[in-house]
Amino acid sequence: MTKRYFTRKEQKQLKCNPNVQAVSEKAITYTDEFKRHFIAENEKGKLPREIFETAGLDVELIGIKRIESSGKRWRAAYPKAGVEGLQDTRKTNSGRPSERELTLEEKLKRLEAKNRLLEAENELLKKLDLLERQMLKKNKNRYGTKV
Template identity: 75%
Template sequence: MTKRLLTKKEQELLKRNPYVKSVSEKAITYTDEFKRHFIAENEQGKLPRDIFEEAGLSVDLIGMDRIKTAGKRWRAAYRNSGIVGLQDTRKMNSGRPSERKLTPEEKIARLEAKNQLLRAENELLKKLDLLERQMLKKKLQSKRN
């Protein structure tokens, strides 16, 4: 973690960004959507600095150390667990696990949420697969010419 603390003014600036979930003087929590966007763009060859800048997250404000460590952490999580590894699970896993029985409505809601997550993951994987195939096709065409 970086040693530079964020001022109140810097925190307010960051809170206005749609990709920032929360900010304290020591840490910035990004949305799951931004993490997925970061991985997709990075896999296409974009530099972490450029991805942050395009998302309206100033490198001067955040700092290169924070950007490098966040990118490294997200890439490792994605490699190990896929899209699920990019999710912020702190609220879901805090405290002692609930031992009460779930109502049928709660079970359905959980299954629907899981289903939605799996659909989103499948869509992202399809897009990545398509991009990989397009890149291979371009490589083959350039070798032929």
């Protein structure tokens, strides 16, 4: 962790960005959407600094070290747990299992959230499959043979 702290003015400036969920004097919490966007752009070959700049984040204010470590953390988490690995679990996972029984409403909310996540993953896989089939068809038409 860096030794540089954010002033109240800097915190306010960072919080104005739609890709920032929360800011404290020591840390920035980015939205899950931004993390997914970061992974997608990074896989296309964009550098972390470029992705942050394009998202309207002040690279000089945040610091290149913070950007690199965030990118490294997200790239490591994504292959292991997919989109779920990018989510901020600090509030939902304190390390100690809940001792109380969840209400039906809480269970329903959790299941709905999980369902939305799975639907999003399925849509992504469908799009990837379609792109792959299009590329294969394109190559087949180009070379007249199956690749």
